Amino acid sequence: MNAPLKAFGPIKAVIFDMDGLLLDTEGIYTEVTSIIAARYGRTFDWSIKQNIIGRGAGDLARYVVEALDLPITAEEFLVVREPLMRERFPTAQAMPGAQELVRHLKANNIPIAVGTSSSSQSFGQKTTLHRDWFALFDFIVTADDPEVGAAKPAPDIFLTAARRLGVAPEDCLVFEDSPFGVTAAKAAGMTAIAIPDAAMADAKYAHADGILRTLKAFEPGAFGLPALEWA
Known part of the structure; x- marks a missing residue:
């Protein structure tokens, strides 16, 4: 300590x-964000992941969209993410x-x-x-x-x-x-x-x-x- x-x-x-x-659950967040990033030809890696651990959903979405330069809004990112999370969280x-x-x-x-x-x-x-x-x-x-x-x-x-x-x-x-x-x-x-x-x-x-x-x-x-x- x-x-x-x-x-x-x-x-x-x-x-x-x-x-x-x-x-x-962090592995689930990483998997889902990587899936979304790959849809747009982007790579979600530790350089970004380390800066979003612990953020609220809205703040996280804004950071990821900007950092990966995704052609969607933060709100759209959360909409796309939701069913992927819902499928995996129970495990x-x-x-x-x-x-x-x-x-x-x-x-x-x-x-x-x-x-x-x-x-x-x-x-x-x-x-x-x-x-x-x-x-x-x-x-x-x-x-x-x-x-x-x-x-x-x-x-x-x-x-x-x-x-x-x-x-x-x-x-x-x-x-x-x-x-x-x-x-x-x-x-x-x-x-x-x-x-x-x-x-x-x-x-x-x-x-x-x-x-x-x-x-x-x-x-x-x-x-x-x-x-x-x-x-």
Whole structure:
């Protein structure tokens, strides 16, 4: 981790991003965007992918259309993308350690929430295989929640989650896999731990309070949370 553990105060609630953090959906996004790009003779690669992880749908679409110089609007990109996503999202698998950590926190009565830039509709599709443990969360806050004014990197999603959990932002720990998500968490006044994609450089997470390469490296006891002995 890139910050001393002693710098962290006791945590009273935990908020999780979803895509690439709880569920392995980033490969689906890459596949679908690559399919659309290929239709126009373009190539979607890591040079672009690394800059869109964690963005809300509208912001992501605008960036991809401009970066690939696609002859369609951002709105048209999202329309074309939707059925391709809908077909693939129900196959999403859990990320290592995700279910175990969620169950551990719930069993120890720690308030937990999901704060995702996904819509409520795509949330339902992505969690198809995981209804049981996603039902353990106290709250799910999506980008189209009526109380959310703007998606990440704005802090709205995380502030809404904290408000519903009844916990002050400074007492919340956020897990994020994207630089934009870390920006949102820090803007909300929360502690942010980054769990980046293996291909993402640590330098992109300089604003995080710590960096781990897997949720299974997290030690809850260091944050005043009930200790967990990982399987």
